[in-house]
Amino acid sequence: MNISTWIAIYMPLFVVIFIILPEQNKIRKLICIKIRKKKGWIPMANDVIKKYIGKKCKITTGSFGTTVAGKIVEVKDNWIEVETKKGKELINADFIQNIKIK
Numbered sequence: 001m002n003i004s005t006w007i008a009i010y011m012p013l014f015v016v017i018f019i020i021l022p023e024q025n026k027i028r029k030l031i032c033i034k035i036r037k038k039k040g041w042i043p044m045a046n047d048v049i050k051k052y053i054g055k056k057c058k059i060t061t062g063s064f065g066t067t068v069a070g071k072i073v074e075v076k077d078n079w080i081e082v083e084t085k086k087g088k089e090l091i092n093a094d095f096i097q098n099i100k101i102k
Contacts, residue, residue: 046093050075055101057082062097 049072058069059082068091070084078093 046075046078049080049093049099052099052101057102058100059091059096060098060100061091061095066091 053072053075056069056071058067059080060067068082068084068089070082070089072080073083073088074081075093080091080093080096082089082091
């Protein structure tokens with residue numbers, strides 16, 4: 001195979017992987033931020049979560065895809081440590097949409 005064949009095969013892959021996909025991710029993040037600002041989204045305050053330390057809860061991040069059920073162990077900065085059956089998990093408080101206390 002000569003060099004022109006290699007370029008014809010791998011150049012489109014390079015463009016897709018290193019140029020188009022990262023740009024799409026940036027655009028998605030910007031759209032999410034704009035939607036949150038329109039809806040009046042306010043980041044969750046940690047002092048609200050701190051009063052539920054030691055209680056069993058179900059934390060949902062909504063459109064970002066995860067639901068965690070367990071006991072809140074610790075709250076530091078913007079991270080919540082939850083003890084589940086599988087072990088401990090960390091959740092970013094910025095993405096939490098719903099917390100149900102059991």
